[in-house]
Amino acid sequence: MLVKINFVSRQRIKVTQLDIDDYGSLLPLKSIPQSQLGESLFNALQNSEFAAIFTKMDIEPRPNKSEGNESLDEVILVNPISLDEINEEKRKVIESLKK
Numbered sequence: 001m002l003v004k005i006n007f008v009s010r011q012r013i014k015v016t017q018l019d020i021d022d023y024g025s026l027l028p029l030k031s032i033p034q035s036q037l038g039e040s041l042f043n044a045l046q047n048s049e050f051a052a053i054f055t056k057m058d059i060e061p062r063p064n065k066s067e068g069n070e071s072l073d074e075v076i077l078v079n080p081i082s083l084d085e086i087n088e089e090k091r092k093v094i095e096s097l098k099k
Contacts, residue, residue, distance in 0.1 A: 024090035048080035
């Protein structure tokens with residue numbers, strides 16, 4: 001999931017899930033409550049404004065887990081994303097709609 005990092009410390013992280021609309025705008029989808037954050041994840045995210053976060057739910061969806069009750073407790077991988085990379089993704093979305 002693409003997220004904006006609102007707060008990060010060695011113990012906690014608070015993010016907002018984002019999407020890119022057809023016009024290249026970043027849309028906030030939902031705020032995800034604070035979750036525990038391990039040392040390695042903190043090191044990867046401490047200087048980032050945006051990131052792609054992959055959780056255990058991305059690999060093993062649980063059918064009985066209700067929508068909107070998502071947390072980051074089972075983070076597997078984080079990939080910090082720069083503003084330039086966000087802008088490139090926005091450009092790709094706009095270009096794909098022109099075709």
